Amino acid sequence: MSSVPGVSEVGALDASDPLRHMRERFILPEGVIYLDGNSLGAASKAAFIELETAAKEEWAQGLIRSWNKAHWFELTQQLGDRIGRLIGAAPGETVVTDTTSTNIYKALHAALSLRPDRSVIVAEGSSFPTDLYMAEGVAATRPGTQIRLEGVNAPTIEELIDDKVAVVLVNHVNYRSGELRDMAALTRKAHDAGAIIVWDLCHSAGAMPVDLNGADADLAVGCTYKYLNGGPGAPAFLFAAKRHHQDLRQPLSGWWGHAKPFAFEQGYEADAGIRRFLCGTQPILSLRALKGALDIWDDVDMALLRQKSVELGNLFIELVEAHCGRFGVKLASPRDGTSRGSQVSFSHENSYAIMQALIERGVIGDFRAPDVMRFGFAPLYIGYHDVWNAVDALRDILETEAWREPRFAVRAAVT
Amino acid sequence: MSSVPGVSEVGALDASDPLRHMRERFILPEGVIYLDGNSLGAASKAAFIELETAAKEEWAQGLIRSWNKAHWFELTQQLGDRIGRLIGAAPGETVVTDTTSTNIYKALHAALSLRPDRSVIVAEGSSFPTDLYMAEGVAATRPGTQIRLEGVNAPTIEELIDDKVAVVLVNHVNYRSGELRDMAALTRKAHDAGAIIVWDLCHSAGAMPVDLNGADADLAVGCTYKYLNGGPGAPAFLFAAKRHHQDLRQPLSGWWGHAKPFAFEQGYEADAGIRRFLCGTQPILSLRALKGALDIWDDVDMALLRQKSVELGNLFIELVEAHCGRFGVKLASPRDGTSRGSQVSFSHENSYAIMQALIERGVIGDFRAPDVMRFGFAPLYIGYHDVWNAVDALRDILETEAWREPRFAVRAAVT
Numbered sequence: 001m002s003s004v005p006g007v008s009e010v011g012a013l014d015a016s017d018p019l020r021h022m023r024e025r026f027i028l029p030e031g032v033i034y035l036d037g038n039s040l041g042a043a044s045k046a047a048f049i050e051l052e053t054a055a056k057e058e059w060a061q062g063l064i065r066s067w068n069k070a071h072w073f074e075l076t077q078q079l080g081d082r083i084g085r086l087i088g089a090a091p092g093e094t095v096v097t098d099t100t101s102t103n104i105y106k107a108l109h110a111a112l113s114l115r116p117d118r119s120v121i122v123a124e125g126s127s128f129p130t131d132l133y134m135a136e137g138v139a140a141t142r143p144g145t146q147i148r149l150e151g152v153n154a155p156t157i158e159e160l161i162d163d164k165v166a167v168v169l170v171n172h173v174n175y176r177s178g179e180l181r182d183m184a185a186l187t188r189k190a191h192d193a194g195a196i197i198v199w200d201l202c203h204s205a206g207a208m209p210v211d212l213n214g215a216d217a218d219l220a221v222g223c224t225y226k227y228l229n230g231g232p233g234a235p236a237f238l239f240a241a242k243r244h245h246q247d248l249r250q251p252l253s254g255w256w257g258h259a260k261p262f263a264f265e266q267g268y269e270a271d272a273g274i275r276r277f278l279c280g281t282q283p284i285l286s287l288r289a290l291k292g293a294l295d296i297w298d299d300v301d302m303a304l305l306r307q308k309s310v311e312l313g314n315l316f317i318e319l320v321e322a323h324c325g326r327f328g329v330k331l332a333s334p335r336d337g338t339s340r341g342s343q344v345s346f347s348h349e350n351s352y353a354i355m356q357a358l359i360e361r362g363v364i365g366d367f368r369a370p371d372v373m374r375f376g377f378a379p380l381y382i383g384y385h386d387v388w389n390a391v392d393a394l395r396d397i398l399e400t401e402a403w404r405e406p407r408f409a410v411r412a413a414v415t
Numbered sequence: 416m417s418s419v420p421g422v423s424e425v426g427a428l429d430a431s432d433p434l435r436h437m438r439e440r441f442i443l444p445e446g447v448i449y450l451d452g453n454s455l456g457a458a459s460k461a462a463f464i465e466l467e468t469a470a471k472e473e474w475a476q477g478l479i480r481s482w483n484k485a486h487w488f489e490l491t492q493q494l495g496d497r498i499g500r501l502i503g504a505a506p507g508e509t510v511v512t513d514t515t516s517t518n519i520y521k522a523l524h525a526a527l528s529l530r531p532d533r534s535v536i537v538a539e540g541s542s543f544p545t546d547l548y549m550a551e552g553v554a555a556t557r558p559g560t561q562i563r564l565e566g567v568n569a570p571t572i573e574e575l576i577d578d579k580v581a582v583v584l585v586n587h588v589n590y591r592s593g594e595l596r597d598m599a600a601l602t603r604k605a606h607d608a609g610a611i612i613v614w615d616l617c618h619s620a621g622a623m624p625v626d627l628n629g630a631d632a633d634l635a636v637g638c639t640y641k642y643l644n645g646g647p648g649a650p651a652f653l654f655a656a657k658r659h660h661q662d663l664r665q666p667l668s669g670w671w672g673h674a675k676p677f678a679f680e681q682g683y684e685a686d687a688g689i690r691r692f693l694c695g696t697q698p699i700l701s702l703r704a705l706k707g708a709l710d711i712w713d714d715v716d717m718a719l720l721r722q723k724s725v726e727l728g729n730l731f732i733e734l735v736e737a738h739c740g741r742f743g744v745k746l747a748s749p750r751d752g753t754s755r756g757s758q759v760s761f762s763h764e765n766s767y768a769i770m771q772a773l774i775e776r777g778v779i780g781d782f783r784a785p786d787v788m789r790f791g792f793a794p795l796y797i798g799y800h801d802v803w804n805a806v807d808a809l810r811d812i813l814e815t816e817a818w819r820e821p822r823f824a825v826r827a828a829v830t
Binding site for chain 1: 702
C-alpha cells in the first residue's frame with residue numbers, strides 16, 4: 001500500500017495540471033463529481049451564450065433572414081470542420097448532422113456503394129447495440145447482405161475479415177470496457193482484404209487525439225454530446241475521406257445533400273463533396289449550443305488532454321484496487337492506459353445498487369448491464385482530487401454496505 | 416373598387432378577432448410584418464422558457480440524471496401526441512423525431528413493407544423537392560421500384576393511381592401555390608386501388624384543422640418549424656395509423672426504436688407501437704423549444720384559426736388585386752379560400768427584386784423560383800391590419816418602381 005498515492009500527492013497533481021484552468025469554462029452543479037461525461041458532457045458558458053444568441057437574436061429578431069445572415073445553413077460544414085481538426089480530418093471531410101445511428105446507416109450504404117460485388121458487413125458483438133441494429137437495417141435493404149459479428153462468428157474481428165467483406169464497422173473505444181482499438185492497424189487489415197472501414201468514434205472524439213487520415217480511414221461517425229459537450233442529443237458527425245467523395249452513394253438523399261438545394265429541381269443530384277451526407281433541415285438551436293462547446297476545443301492541446309486522461313484513469317484504478325479491492329470490485333477495463341479510452345469500468349455483482357448509492361452522494365457514473373459500473377474522466381473538467389473523492393465515496397459505500405438500502409435496488413431506464 | 420375594404424374596415428376586423436390576444440405570446444421584431452411563418456414560425460416566450468429550463472437547469476444541473484428526471488426520453492412521444500391532437504391522430508400514433516426528409520424515407524419504406532408485391536411510388540412533380548429526392552433514395556434500395564409523377568407522367572395524381580401502386584406520397588398543401596388537397600377523397604382513391612397513402616403535412620399542420628383518422632389516412636409526416644413555431648430546424652413528426660403498427664417495417668432501426676432500448680441486446684426488435692419509427696438520440700434543446708411552442712396550441716380553437724386564415728388570405732388577394740393589379744402581379748394560388756392553405760402566392764416577372772424591396776421595408780415574405788412571391792398568414796400572430804400594411808408597401812414599391820434598385824437583383828440562397 002505504500003506506493004499508493006495519498007491525498008497530498010493527489011493535490012500536487014492538480015496543482016501542476018496544465019488543463020486545470022479549463023474547468024472554469026464549464027458549469028457544474030455544486031457537490032457533484034461528474035464521472036459520466038462519456039454519456040452526456042457538461043454544459044458550458046460558451047454553449048449558453050451561443051444558444052441564447054441563436055434563440056433570442058437570430059430566431060426571434062432575424063427570423064427567416066437568419067438562414068443567410070446568421071449562416072445557419074453553413075453550420076453543418078462549419079462545425080464539421082471544427083470537429084475534423086480533433087479527429088484527423090482535412091477541411092471538407094466532416095459534417096455535423098442527424099444522429100449517430102442515422103449516420104451509421106448512411107456510412108454503411110456509402111461503404112457498400114464502393115464494394116457492390118461484396119455482401120458482408122463485419123461488426124462487433126460487443127458494440128453499442130445501435131451500430132448492430134443499423135447494420136441490420138441496411139442489410140434489410142440489400143438482399144443477400146450478411147452480418148458477421150466478433151464474439152459470435154469468431155473471437156476476434158481480424159479473423160472475420162476476408163475478401164467477401166465489403167465493410168468493417170468498428171468502435172474505436174468500446175462503450176462498456178473502454179478498450180481502445182489500434183486504428184491504423186485494423187484499417188490496414190481491412191484494406192489489405194479490399195474492405196472499407198467505418199470507425200465509430202462516439203467514445204474517442206474529444207477523449208483523445210484521433211488521426212483518421214493518418215490511419216487512412218475511409219468513413220467515420222460519432223456523437224457530439226459526450227466528450228465534446230455539445231448538449232443533450234446534439235447532432236452527430238460523419239467523416240468521409242475526400243478520395244471517396246465522388247463515388248459514395250447513400251439513400252437518405254434529402255434536399256440538404258443536393259448539389260443545388262435552392263434550385264428546387266425535381267431530380268436528385270448529390271453535392272460533389274461531404275454535403276452529400278446531409279439529408280433534411282437540422283436543429284439549429286442544438287447546433288448552436290454545440291458551436292459554443294466547440295469554441296472551448298480550439299484552446300485544447302490534445303496531447304496534454306490524452307496524457308491527463310490516462311493519468312486520471314490510472315490513478316482511479318490504483319486507488320479503487322487499493323481501497324475497495326477487498327469488497328470484490330474487479331477491473332473490467334484494460335489496465336494499460338494506452339489501450340484504454342477515457343473511461344474505467346469495474347464489475348461487482350451489486351453494481352447497480354452501488355452506483356445508485358454513489359449517485360445519491362453526488363458521484364455520478366453509470367451502470368451497464370449486467371454488472372458494470374462505468375466511470376468517465378473528461379479531462380477538461382475532472383481533476384485528480386475528484387478521483388480521490390470518488391474512490392473515497394465508493395470505499396465508504398462498500399465498507400458500510402450503504403448500497404444495501406432497498407431504494408438503491410429499483411431499476412429505472414438510463415441512457 | 417367600392418367594395419374593397421378600407422383601412423377602417425380592416426381595423427374593425429382586428430377589433431373583433433377572437434385570436435387577436437394570441438399575438439402577445441409571440442416575440443416579433445419591431446417594424447416587421449412577418450408573412451413567412453410558413454417557412455420559419457415566430458419565437459415565443461413559452462419556447463424561450465422551456466429552452467432555458469432545459470439548458471440551465473436540466474442539462475447543466477441535472478446532467479445525465481435529466482434523461483429520467485426531466486423525462487427527456489419521453490419527449491418524442493409526448494410532443495407527438497400534442498401534435499397528434501392538431502392533425503386528427505389518436506394518442507400513440509405520432510412521434511416527433513429527426514427531419515421531414517428522414518421521416519419520408521421511413522414512411523415510404525413502411526408503406527412498401529405493407530405492399531411487398533407492388534413497386535410503384537406516386538408523387539407530385541410540383542412537390543417540395545425533398546419528397547421526390549427521398550422517394551429516389553428509397554427506390555435505390557428497392558430494385559425495380561418505379562416513381563410516377565403528377566405533371567410528368569399524367570396531368571393529375573388521380574390518373575396515376577392503379578393496382579401497381581404501392582404508395583401515394585402527396586402534399587396536403589402545395590408549398591408554392593398553397594393549393595389544398597381533399598385528404599378524404601384522395602385517401603379513398605388510393606385505398607380503392609389497394610395503395611397506401613403518405614400525407615406530407617408540412618404546410619397544413621398548425622395552419623388548419625387536419626383530420627388524418629377522419630380521412631382514414633395511413634401515414635403522414637410534417638415539420639414543426641413552420642406554423643407550429645417550434646424553432647429553426649425543430650425536429651419533424653411522423654404519424655402512423657395504429658391499425659398498421661405491427662406490420663410496419665422501416666430500415667432506420669436504431670436503438671430508440673427498439674422494444675427494449677436499455678436492455679442493450681445484440682438483435683433488433685422493433686417497439687410494438689409508434690416508437691418503431693424512432694432511430695437515434697434526439698436533440699433535446701430543440702425539442703424543448705418546440706415543447707414551449709406547443710403549449711400555445713393547447714389554447715387554440717382550430718376552427719377559429721382556419722376561419723381567420725381564410726379571411727386573411729381573401730383580404731390579401733382582394734387588396735393586392737385592387738391596389739397592385741395594374742402593375743402586373745397575378746394570383747398564383749387558388750382564389751377559393753377553402754381550396755387554399757394559409758398562404759397566398761402572386762407571380763410577377765420581377766418577383767425576386769420586388770420581394771427583396773419588400774423585405775427591406777420590413778414586409779417579410781419569400782421568393783420561390785422562377786417568379787413567385789409567397790406570403791404566409793400565421794393567424795396566431797398576423798392581423799388584418801398587417802395585411803393592409805403589407806399591401807400598401809407592395810403598392811408603393813410597384814408604383815415607385817423601387818424594386819429596380821440594383822441591390823435588389825442580387826440573389827442569395829434562401830430556404
